[in-house]
Amino acid sequence: MSGQQPQTTAKPAVSPWERLSQVAILLFPALLFFLIAFGPLVTPYSPTNFDPPNALRAPGEAYLLGTDEFGRDVFSRIVAGAQPTLLPALISTFIGILLGTITGLAAAYYRGRRDEIIMRVMDVLLSFPALILSMLIIVTLGANMVTLVLAIGFVFWPRSARLIRSAAIELAQHEFIDAARARGESAFHIMFREILPNMWGIIIVDFTLRFASAVLLVASLSYLGIGVSPPTPAWGLLVKEGQPLLQMAPWVVIFPCVVIAIVSVGSVMFGEVIRRRLTLPDRRILS
Amino acid sequence: MVTFVVRRLAFMMLILVSVSFLTFLIVNVLPGDVANTILGDFATPDQVEALRQRLGLNQPVLYRYVEWAAGMVHGDFGISLKTNQPIGPTLWGRLKNSLILASLGLAVAIPIGIGLGVVAAVYKGSFLDRAITTTVVIIFALPEYVIGLALILIFSIRWNLLPASSLVLPGQSVFSNPLTLVLPIAVVALGMLAYFCQVTRASMIATLNSGYVRTAVLKGLHKRSVVVKHALRNAMIPTLAEIGLSFGYSLGGLVVIETVFSYPGIGQFLVQAIQNRDIPALQAAVIVVAAAYSIGNLIADVGSLALNPKLRV
Numbered sequence: 264m265s266g267q268q269p270q271t272t273a274k275p276a277v278s279p280w281e282r283l284s285q286v287a288i289l290l291f292p293a294l295l296f297f298l299i300a301f302g303p304l305v306t307p308y309s310p311t312n313f314d315p316p317n318a319l320r321a322p323g324e325a326y327l328l329g330t331d332e333f334g335r336d337v338f339s340r341i342v343a344g345a346q347p348t349l350l351p352a353l354i355s356t357f358i359g360i361l362l363g364t365i366t367g368l369a370a371a372y373y374r375g376r377r378d379e380i381i382m383r384v385m386d387v388l389l390s391f392p393a394l395i396l397s398m399l400i401i402v403t404l405g406a407n408m409v410t411l412v413l414a415i416g417f418v419f420w421p422r423s424a425r426l427i428r429s430a431a432i433e434l435a436q437h438e439f440i441d442a443a444r445a446r447g448e449s450a451f452h453i454m455f456r457e458i459l460p461n462m463w464g465i466i467i468v469d470f471t472l473r474f475a476s477a478v479l480l481v482a483s484l485s486y487l488g489i490g491v492s493p494p495t496p497a498w499g500l501l502v503k504e505g506q507p508l509l510q511m512a513p514w515v516v517i518f519p520c521v522v523i524a525i526v527s528v529g530s531v532m533f534g535e536v537i538r539r540r541l542t543l544p545d546r547r548i549l550s
Numbered sequence: 551m552v553t554f555v556v557r558r559l560a561f562m563m564l565i566l567v568s569v570s571f572l573t574f575l576i577v578n579v580l581p582g583d584v585a586n587t588i589l590g591d592f593a594t595p596d597q598v599e600a601l602r603q604r605l606g607l608n609q610p611v612l613y614r615y616v617e618w619a620a621g622m623v624h625g626d627f628g629i630s631l632k633t634n635q636p637i638g639p640t641l642w643g644r645l646k647n648s649l650i651l652a653s654l655g656l657a658v659a660i661p662i663g664i665g666l667g668v669v670a671a672v673y674k675g676s677f678l679d680r681a682i683t684t685t686v687v688i689i690f691a692l693p694e695y696v697i698g699l700a701l702i703l704i705f706s707i708r709w710n711l712l713p714a715s716s717l718v719l720p721g722q723s724v725f726s727n728p729l730t731l732v733l734p735i736a737v738v739a740l741g742m743l744a745y746f747c748q749v750t751r752a753s754m755i756a757t758l759n760s761g762y763v764r765t766a767v768l769k770g771l772h773k774r775s776v777v778v779k780h781a782l783r784n785a786m787i788p789t790l791a792e793i794g795l796s797f798g799y800s801l802g803g804l805v806v807i808e809t810v811f812s813y814p815g816i817g818q819f820l821v822q823a824i825q826n827r828d829i830p831a832l833q834a835a836v837i838v839v840a841a842a843y844s845i846g847n848l849i850a851d852v853g854s855l856a857l858n859p860k861l862r863v
Contacts, residue, residue, distance in 0.1 A: 387568040390844050391836070394805055395820070399836055402824050403576050475691060482693050483806050487821055502695060506810075509699065509714075510707050517703070520696045528691040535687075 298345035358416030363423025371431030471534035648815035655738030663743030667750025794850025
């Protein structure tokens with residue numbers, strides 16, 4: 264949402280409904296973690312074994328969300344697909360933010376020519392649209408889960424670095440940084456012990472919103488068939504494989520789409536709730 | 551102003567050279583030989599060697615880069631490994647189709663997005679505003695293919711009103727059946743208008759809170775005239791910059807939309823190049839998209855400068 268929350272006024276009274284929805288959103292990551300950790304263990308049917316007699320069953324009692332053309336249970340495939348969809352998103356977000364934080368802090372601390380060089384390199388990386396740069400890297404390194412994670416982490420790196428840099432530059436103007444310099448503290452100490460602890464709020468919000476776009480990227484890449492291959496039930500792949508059945512068995516496509524929608528909208532909402540809790544300024548989603 | 555444009559142009563050229571070099575490096579220097587990638591795991595060493603010869607992979611990297619880049623400057627994008635035809639003509643045709651899709655999407659998105667943004671800002675905090683902003687966040691969070699498939703389900707399968715695929719025969723114009731354009735344009739436009747709406751709302755709220763708008767209100771002017779004549783004009787500056795940016799962005803986002811609808815644009819070209827392991831075609835497409843992206847950014851920068859006298863000093 265856009266930057267409209269006046270930062271100076273006191274928090275407005277929250278209605279019970281709003282409180283409830285906020286709690287639901289805050290519980291959301293717990294659900295995702297559960298699915299990532301235990302998803303493949305709790306499926307009612309095998310997500311990958313063929314069962315031709317039960318092919319293309321409509322959603323019902325035996326198969327909650329129906330079955331696909333090979334008789335695989337759509338619900339089981341979605342539950343098992345959380346791991347190959349969300350885990351790469353989570354790890355790549357972590358990598359991207361880690362790289363971005365280190366680079367951004369260094370650029371902000373040193374300024375001058377080193378800052379200039381770092382940021383121009385970031386500018387070059389930013390002149391590729393995110394999806395295309397990650398596609399290029401995955402295709403070149405060979406399509407698998409590891410390159411998928413590395414590619415998305417790499418794509419997030421300059422985006423995160425820019426954000427961290429501008430926040431760190433602002434912090435570096437404070438007197439406690441001058442004091443630390445006067446005490447003769449090392450560059451490492453000032454960057455990671457003086458500036459960084461004051462930026463956790465920004466980093467956490469960046470992480471949540473970045474995770475939401477990582478889910479989108481993984482879902483888009485797997486829809487394009489890049490980075491994951493069958494029979495992995497990654498959500499984007501479920502949609503891609505089901506698309507020819509859209510007319511005959513729409514449930515094969517609709518339910519994975521609905522789950523992708525819930526998780527990505529949920530992640531963005533979660534990021535927004537956290538941002539408001541920490542009363543941080545707004546950030547653009549598109550970048 | 552002129553110096554700015556020249557400096558910005560020079561910077562863009564620098565970016566493009568770096569981008570082309572980076573693309574070249576990613577494809578050529580990273581582990582995993584291109585020849586191996588193209589031929590797959592079951593190729594014999596002889597086959598790999600023959601392909602390396604054909605692609606000129608045995609020459610020094612820098613030499614190959616200069617040769618490749620020089621070719622591109624002359625409009626020679628190399629030969630496709632899949633079709634053995636020059637890449638250039640196909641690529642331009644595809645780019646044209648993508649530009650058509652993006653421009654039509656933009657034409658739909660600009661009035662609606664800005665209109666909704668203004669309404670949301672004027673009635674800030676109301677139910678209407680919340681409905682608009684929530685919808686915008688949801689559209690943002692959805693992958694393009696989810697929106698595309700939802701539209702296909704509703705308009706093609708349920709009501710049978712519009713075709714689900716924009717496939718055209720090779721050589722035929724995408725306008726040969728204009729109905730096939732409706733759904734892809736709708737998906738492109740939805741994503742863009744969500745963005746414009748958000749930007750317009752934010753800058754409109756900032757403008758409505760400023761002193762001269764209050765003066766206009768206190769002078770007793772009509773609310774409508776204050777909004778349209780005084781506030782909107784200033785609020786448009788950041789929005790127009792965002793429109794330029796989003797044009798480049800949408801060229802990247804088109805990859806997914808074109809795949810959903812089998813639309814013969816540059817995004818689909820890119821995905822096909824990947825599926826065919828057609829490295830020269832892939833490189834060419836990436837460069838063209840990155841160039842379009844940079845040009846979009848450039849237009850956005852120059853445009854907002856032209857509109858905002860304050861930045862012109």
